[in-house]
Amino acid sequence: MPTLNDILILLPEFYLVAAACLLLLLDAFMKPAQRPLLHWLAIAVLLVTIYLVIAGQPEQSVTAFGGMFVRDQVSEILKVFALGTTAMICVYARPYLIDRKLFIGEFYTLLIFAVLGVMLLVSAGNFVTLYLGLELMSLSSYALVALNRDSKLPSEAAIKYFVLGALASGMLLYGMSMVYGASGMGGTPSLDLAQLHHVMAYTTAPNLLLFGLIFMIVGIGFKLGAAPFHMWIPDVYQGAPTPVTTFIASGSKLAAFGMAYRLLSSGMGDLSQHWQLMLAVLAVLSLAIGNLVAIVQTNLKRMLAYSTISHMGYLLLGLAAAGPEGYAAAMFYALSYAVMSVAAFGVILALARAGFECEEIADLKGLNQKSPWMAFLMLLIMLSLAGVPPLFGFWAKALVLEAAIHSHMMWLGIVGIVFAIIGLYYYLYVIKVMYFDKPAEGSVLQSKPDVPLRVVLSLNALSLLVLGLYWGPLFAWCRHAFGL
Amino acid sequence: MFNHLLSLLIWLPIAGGIPVLLAGASRPNLARWLSLLVAVLTFVVSLFLLVQYHPDAGGMQLNESYLWIASWGVHYSLAVDGISVALILMSTFVGILVIVGAWQVIQDKPHQYMAAMLILEGLLIGVFCATDALLFYALFEAILIPMFILIGIWGGPRRVYATLKFFIYTFFGSVFMLIALLYLYQQAHTFDMATLAALPLTMQEQTWIFFAFLIAFAIKVPMVPVHTWLPDAHVEAPTGGSVVLAAVMLKVGTYGILRFILPITPDAGAHYAWLVILLSLIAIVYIGYVALVQEDMKKLVAYSSVAHMGFVTLGIFIAFMLVRQPGYGDMALLGMQGAMVQMISHGFVSGAMFTCIGVMYDRLHTRQIKDYGGVINVMPWFGFFYVLFAMANCGLPGTSGFVGEFMVILASFSASPWIALFAAFTLVIGAGYTLWLVKRVLWGDITNPHVAEMKEINGRETFVLAAFAAAVLALGVWPQPLVHLMGTSVSQLVQQLAIHKI
Numbered sequence: 013m014p015t016l017n018d019i020l021i022l023l024p025e026f027y028l029v030a031a032a033c034l035l036l037l038l039d040a041f042m043k044p045a046q047r048p049l050l051h052w053l054a055i056a057v058l059l060v061t062i063y064l065v066i067a068g069q070p071e072q073s074v075t076a077f078g079g080m081f082v083r084d085q086v087s088e089i090l091k092v093f094a095l096g097t098t099a100m101i102c103v104y105a106r107p108y109l110i111d112r113k114l115f116i117g118e119f120y121t122l123l124i125f126a127v128l129g130v131m132l133l134v135s136a137g138n139f140v141t142l143y144l145g146l147e148l149m150s151l152s153s154y155a156l157v158a159l160n161r162d163s164k165l166p167s168e169a170a171i172k173y174f175v176l177g178a179l180a181s182g183m184l185l186y187g188m189s190m191v192y193g194a195s196g197m198g199g200t201p202s203l204d205l206a207q208l209h210h211v212m213a214y215t216t217a218p219n220l221l222l223f224g225l226i227f228m229i230v231g232i233g234f235k236l237g238a239a240p241f242h243m244w245i246p247d248v249y250q251g252a253p254t255p256v257t258t259f260i261a262s263g264s265k266l267a268a269f270g271m272a273y274r275l276l277s278s279g280m281g282d283l284s285q286h287w288q289l290m291l292a293v294l295a296v297l298s299l300a301i302g303n304l305v306a307i308v309q310t311n312l313k314r315m316l317a318y319s320t321i322s323h324m325g326y327l328l329l330g331l332a333a334a335g336p337e338g339y340a341a342a343m344f345y346a347l348s349y350a351v352m353s354v355a356a357f358g359v360i361l362a363l364a365r366a367g368f369e370c371e372e373i374a375d376l377k378g379l380n381q382k383s384p385w386m387a388f389l390m391l392l393i394m395l396s397l398a399g400v401p402p403l404f405g406f407w408a409k410a411l412v413l414e415a416a417i418h419s420h421m422m423w424l425g426i427v428g429i430v431f432a433i434i435g436l437y438y439y440l441y442v443i444k445v446m447y448f449d450k451p452a453e454g455s456v457l458q459s460k461p462d463v464p465l466r467v468v469l470s471l472n473a474l475s476l477l478v479l480g481l482y483w484g485p486l487f488a489w490c491r492h493a494f495g496l
Numbered sequence: 497m498f499n500h501l502l503s504l505l506i507w508l509p510i511a512g513g514i515p516v517l518l519a520g521a522s523r524p525n526l527a528r529w530l531s532l533l534v535a536v537l538t539f540v541v542s543l544f545l546l547v548q549y550h551p552d553a554g555g556m557q558l559n560e561s562y563l564w565i566a567s568w569g570v571h572y573s574l575a576v577d578g579i580s581v582a583l584i585l586m587s588t589f590v591g592i593l594v595i596v597g598a599w600q601v602i603q604d605k606p607h608q609y610m611a612a613m614l615i616l617e618g619l620l621i622g623v624f625c626a627t628d629a630l631l632f633y634a635l636f637e638a639i640l641i642p643m644f645i646l647i648g649i650w651g652g653p654r655r656v657y658a659t660l661k662f663f664i665y666t667f668f669g670s671v672f673m674l675i676a677l678l679y680l681y682q683q684a685h686t687f688d689m690a691t692l693a694a695l696p697l698t699m700q701e702q703t704w705i706f707f708a709f710l711i712a713f714a715i716k717v718p719m720v721p722v723h724t725w726l727p728d729a730h731v732e733a734p735t736g737g738s739v740v741l742a743a744v745m746l747k748v749g750t751y752g753i754l755r756f757i758l759p760i761t762p763d764a765g766a767h768y769a770w771l772v773i774l775l776s777l778i779a780i781v782y783i784g785y786v787a788l789v790q791e792d793m794k795k796l797v798a799y800s801s802v803a804h805m806g807f808v809t810l811g812i813f814i815a816f817m818l819v820r821q822p823g824y825g826d827m828a829l830l831g832m833q834g835a836m837v838q839m840i841s842h843g844f845v846s847g848a849m850f851t852c853i854g855v856m857y858d859r860l861h862t863r864q865i866k867d868y869g870g871v872i873n874v875m876p877w878f879g880f881f882y883v884l885f886a887m888a889n890c891g892l893p894g895t896s897g898f899v900g901e902f903m904v905i906l907a908s909f910s911a912s913p914w915i916a917l918f919a920a921f922t923l924v925i926g927a928g929y930t931l932w933l934v935k936r937v938l939w940g941d942i943t944n945p946h947v948a949e950m951k952e953i954n955g956r957e958t959f960v961l962a963a964f965a966a967a968v969l970a971l972g973v974w975p976q977p978l979v980h981l982m983g984t985s986v987s988q989l990v991q992q993l994a995i996h997k998i
Contacts, residue, residue, distance in 0.1 A: 380649075384608075395641060400667070401634035414678045425678070429671045436667055440644070440660055448648040448656050484565040491567055 014077060021076040021083050024064040024091070025131055031057040032124040039117025047115055051106055054120040058099040058127070065091045075137055079204050082137040082278075085493030086343065090134040090270045093347050097262040097354045098127045100468055104354075104361040105255035107462045111366040114159055114253065122159075123259060126152035130263050134270030139188045139203040142274060146184070146235070149267055150177050153260060157252040169251025176244040180234030187227025191279075194221035205279040212282040225283055228275055229290050235268040236324045239297040249317035254364065254371070257313060258357035261320055262350040268324075269346040272331055273339060284334040291332035292424055298325030299431040306438045313371045315438060316356055319397060322435055323349050329428050330412040333419040336494040341411035344483075344490045348396075348408035351479075355393045355472040359386060362469055363457055370457075373442060378451025383458055387446045389473035396476040398439035399432050403480040411487070498548055501541070502558055502574040502625045505584065509538050509591070510618035513611040524606045528599060531610035535592045538617065542588040545581050546981075554578075554984035556627060556690075564631070569686050574625040578985035579754065579836055582978060583624045583747055586843045589967070590743045591617040594736035597851055597960045601735065601858055602650060609650055613736060616642040620744050624751060629677050629687040632755070633670070636748065640666055643737065643745065650734040658725075658732035665725040669715035673756075676708035680760070693759030696997050702764035709757050710772070716749030719772075719809060720779045723802045730798035731863070735854025738794065742801050743847035747839050750808045758812075759992050766993070769816040772809055777918045779806030784925035788932070793856075793863050796933055797849045800889060803922060804842045804897075810919060811835025811904040817911050819993045827910040829990050834903025836982050841888075841896035841971055848885040848964035852878070855957050856937075859950045865933065870942035871950065878953045879938050881961040886934045888968045890927040896971030 019026065035057065039050055065088055073084035102120065109115040129149025136142035154177065158170035188203075191211070195202050198216040202208055215221055233241040249257050276287055302322030309315035327349070330342025363370040363379075363386065370376070380387040396405035409432060416425040451457065479486065512534030519527035549557055556575035564572040576584065594613055602609045619639045626632040640663050647659035681687060684695045697705070715722045726746075730738050757765050780803050787799035811831045819828035855878060856871065857863055872879035888895035891902075901922065909916035942948050953961065971978060 380605075380608075400641065401637040406634070406637075410674065410678070413675070414681065417675070417678050418682060422675075422679075425675060429675055433664065433668045433671060436664055437660070440663055443644075444648060444656055444660065447645060448659075482564075484567065484570075487565065488567050496567075 018076040020068070021070075021074055022081060023068055024061050025128060027064055028057070028061050028124060028128050028131070031060075032121055032128065035117065035124065036121045039121065042117070047117070050117055050120060051102065051115075054124065055099050055102050057124065058095050058102070062092055062095045062099075065095070079206060080138045080141045081132075081135050083135055085489075086273065087131075087135040087270065089343065089347070089489060089493055090266050091131050093350055094127055094130045094134075094263045094266045097266075097350050098123060098259065100354050100358070100472060101255055101258050101262070103464050103468045104258065104358045107465060108253070108255060108361045108364055111364070112160065112253070119156070119159060119255075122152045122156050126156065126259065127263060130267040130270070133267045134274070136271075136274050137205055137278075139192070139205070142205075142271065143181075143185065143188070145267075146271065147181065149264060150181065153256070153264060156256040156259065157248060159256060160253055165251045166253060169248045172251075173244055173248045176234070180231050180241070183227050183234070184231025187224045187229075187231060190220050190224030190227065193217070194224060205274060208279045209281050222283070222286060225280055225287060226290070228280070229287060229294075232268065232272045232275065233294050235271060236265070236327070237268075237321055238294045238324045238328060239301040239321055242298065242301065242321045245321055246314050246317040249320070250311055250314045250371070254313070254357055254361050254369070258354055258361070261316070261353040261357065265320070265324070265353075266346055266350050269327060269343060273343075276331070277334075277339060288332050288334045291328050292421065295325045295328035295332055295424065296427050298322060298328065299427060303431045303435040306435070309438070310373055311371055312360060312373045312376070312442070315373065315442075316353070319435070319438070320353065322431065323397075325431070326409060326412050326428060329416045329424055332421065332424065333412075333415040335415075335419060336491075336496050337418055338412075338415040340487070340490045340494045340496060341415040343493070344487055345408040345412050347486070347490070348404050348479075351472065352393060352396050352405055352476060355389070355469065355476065356397065358465075358469045358472060359390045359393065362386060362465055373445055374452075376442065376446050376457070377449045378455060379446040379457050381451055382455060385470070389470060390446060391443055392473050392476050394439040394442050396480070398436045400436075401480070402477075404476040404483065405480075407480060407483050407487075498544070500560060501544060501548060502560055502576065505538065505541055505545075505588075506574075506618050506622040506625070508541060508618070509534055509614040509621070512537075513614040513618070516607055516614060517611040519607050521605055521607060527607035527610055528595075531614055532592070532595050534614055535588075535595045535617070539588040539592055542585055545576065545584060549576060549578070549581050551578055551981050552984055554988050564628075568630070568681075570630045571628045571688065572631060573628045573688070575627045576625050577988075578982035579751070579989075580624045582836070582840050582982055583744070583751060584621050586747075586840055587617060587620050587624070587744045589963075590739060590843065590847055593847070593851070593960045593963055594739050596956060597739070597854065598734070598736045599956055601854070604650065609646070609734075609736070612642040612646050613740070616646070616740060620740075620748065623748050627689050629680070629689050629692060629756075631687075632689070633674060633677060636752070637667070637670055639745065639748070643741065646737040647729060647733045650737070651732040653732075654728070655732040658728040661725050662729040665722070666715055669712040669722070672708040673712035676705045680705065689755060689759075693992070695760070697761065699763060699767075699998055702761040702997065703767075706757060706761040706764035706768060709752070709761070713749045713752040713757070714775075716752065717746060717805050717809060718749065718802060719775050719806070720783060720802070721775075723779070723783070726802060727795050727798040730801075730850075731792060731794045735850060735857070738850040738854070739847040742797075742850055743843040746801065746805055747843060750805070750812065750835070750839055753809070753812060754989060758989060762993055762995060763997055765813070766816050766820055769813040772813040773817065773915060776806040776810035776813065777915065779803055780810070780922045781918055781925070784922055784929065787929045788925065790929075791865055793853045793865055793933065793937070794850070796865075796929060797846065797853065800926065800929065801842070801846050803926065804838065804846070807838045807901055807904050807919070807922070808835045808842070810908065810915075811838065811900075814904065814908045814911050814915070815990055816993055818907065819990055824910060825990070827907045828993070829987055830903050831907030832986050832990050833979060833982070834900045834907060836900075836986055837896075837971075837975060837978060838900025838904060840978060841900050841968070844964055844967045844971065845885060845888045845895075845897055848881075848961065848968065849889060851960055851964065852882050852885060855953060855961075856950075860946055865936050867944055868937040868947060869940045869944065870938075870947060872938040873942055874948060874950045875952050877958065878961075881965055882938060883934060884965055885968065886930045888972065890930045891923055894969075894972050896968045896975070898972060899975045
């Protein structure tokens, strides 16, 4: 029987479920003209959930429902950022959705359910919760990608995402079943991540365990979008409606980091010497493929997709370091990436209008003349993504590189740094288009007059500069979460 | 104010850039006057350094230190020695002149231009007083951003190529420095430069770190063979951009050598001094010849910059070579001093040369030497300044160019007469390309009818050129204050070279 304590621990999640259901009902009985109310309610719900997460923050790691659910600092930080970026997405998305007649209640409820999936996933203490959270997030995302169901490209992207995503989930599940099996050989079978930590010590089938680990890493690689499991990323990023892409690039990446941490560190921590090298290989491949292919892209969303792949390579550098320092650096990286990518897509959303997606890089031509403030924000975002000091993205890169060097993987650090130079080019190219090119004939580049969008986006992009100048507390928070 | 003099110097121009930006394209004159005000204020504040800094005491003075990132032990810590003070004064001085120089010339988005200049100035001052390695690195990289914008928006026809090359090339070098710094952090658990300087390192470690630093700074200086971004960047940059690039930004490279290579890897530095000396001599001789055949005035001066910066690196590494031989301590000191004087002098001379070219370019919109000829007939006052700076560029006694070169040649003679012979070559080649440039541009008959329509320099241009001329002559005739300002710091630096770390 669940105790009151269990329910208290899961209060933010319960609240979010209840609120999402209410929003769903409200939407059903609402006149279309009242829909802005739903928009603000959804944002309010997300903000209240952030409050509940922070207010109920436990001193120590606590578990609920017999270890199924873990509430610790790591999950708290990831939840706060996932909820926060999702609230930002709601603000950025409104004018875009209105222009495309997609301003419907389903967007908000699906988005909230996806975030709920993220919250469960990052708090998972058991294979079952983990899988539950993953599927809740993924299924909501598939539906979100297909939101504009009459349009060809999003439908194609959704099918692709769904098929590949289901395959990856299957791999993950298959891996989990092998690990479960291995845990039963020589001991009591367990799905509990904390207990699986020591399976290696007693199992009579270590090869089965390793096999399971490999399948799980495939699943993780897919969710992160790390090469060679990155094929879905460019198509989905390009095909999905931009607000949905934003979520896939932020909330779902935070979730993927959480999943990787739970599975590898909590669950398979004893096998770290085995998965370290696997992650290092994934990291190098992601860095190489992401950065090199991004150079030739002409579509901004696709370019950002490949840039995501390379960023996941950096994140993996931190994870591959396999120690509290590495995890803290990787989490810092995940957080910084979420903030940066939300801002980058936010600019696209701010410039898009009816019939103009603003998703080609060439669409940004002469932005500095048409709208200097937006150009300046995009400049900050691009330099931050490229990792130029003193912006936020640089420190994130420096931290994962330090983590790699710290765990005696100097070569990995050097690979990372070399690809940072290559990656610099395509970010600078965007700045070149915005600043050095003349605007095209009849260019209508103007940011939307939507005040909340402009204010939040400005704060979002300026936060890259502010956090770049003063990132100490955030990093200290990340380190604290891993007991440093 | 005096407790935070350095912070004020850094943040005044950066913060001043914001109202200039806000003045907007609609009020260009407000933006111009505001930026001039900020630049002059910064210069005035920098003059207080002369009062507050005590040259004879030596060491790092005017310390400011605050914990910046607790978990990494990174400090926002600033301090200056004599070399920094000289470089900061030069930056603030040049800072005013580029603002004045761009007054009418930049008509397209002047507020953004001025703001970028001011922010660049603040960041450069920051580089010259950072004493935390990570803070130094962050500023060292951050200066690329405004320069990238300056060349890219207001540059010449091939500006996009040049500015991308500039950014990526420089970034390429500095990331290796980052790796080296992270490695040092693993060893020392701090980024404090004084602690890093005292860190014992094996020869193998020193060698790796030495080359990581050398790549970063050699590209910035730039040294042969990684100098190729400079001619492109200079040619395409707007006049103000070229002036700041040549006068101040290149010094960041040599300053980095002084602050990082010298104290952290003295043994590797001494061991590989021959390599850097060789590269410097190639820069002096070969690049001198390359300058001789240039048809573009800006390119010519850009190559001559590479050759002159070769003198700076030569002087520094001659000191490396000499200081460990008994009895050559004074000569090592002389070489280092010469390098420092050359660093400051080159700032003024090259800045002035680029300003002169800018003045001509504004009138004729070409930088090709063959389009000119007989300019002196229509612009006698301009000709006067141009000849003066040309003389300084070839190192005529009485101008600032002579002092540093002479000291470096003298020091290198005691290392090896051969080094001195090649170094002294510059007096011939330098005179060759500079005087030939003057001959083709200024003297002779007017062949191009457009040259006949060129107007004499106006008051604003005269002010800029006269200010440069004053600095060049003052340093040439009476270098003593500058040598005194840097003296103790330089000798302390040389003493540090002699310390074995192994």
